[in-house]
Amino acid sequence: MTEQPKGPAGYFPSIEQKYGRPVAEWKDLIRSSPLTRHGELVSWLKAEHGLGHGHANALVAHTLAEDGGK
Template sequence: MSGTVKGPASYFPSIEAKYGRPIADWKSMIRAQTGLKHMELVAWLKSEHNMGHGHANALVADTLREIKNES
C-alpha cells in the first residue's frame, strides 16, 4: 500500500503553505462556527479568509467528518 494521501487531506500541505496556518488552526476555527452547514462554512472561509473553494471545501469536509466520527 502506498503512502499517498488521498481525499481532502491531500490538500493540506498546500493549504498550510498558501495561507500560513497549520491545519489544526483552521479546523479549530471551523469548529468555532457553530450552527453552520457545510456550504455556509465554505462560504465563510472564502469570504473571511480569502480561501479558494477547493481548499475551503477540503477543510470543511474533513473537519465535519471528524466531528461526525466523534459522536
C-alpha cells in the same frame, strides 16, 4: 516511498503552505464558528479568510467528517 494522503487531506500541505496556518488552526476556526452547514462554512472561509473553494471545501469536509457531521 511514502503514500500521498487521499481525499480532502491531500490538500493539507498546500493549504498550510499557501495560507501560512497549520490545518489544526483552520479546523479550530471551523469548529468555533456558529455556522453548521457545509456550504455556509465553505462560503465563510472563502469570504472572511480568503481561501479558495477547493481548499475551503477540503477543510470543511474533513472537519465535519471527523466530528460526525457537527
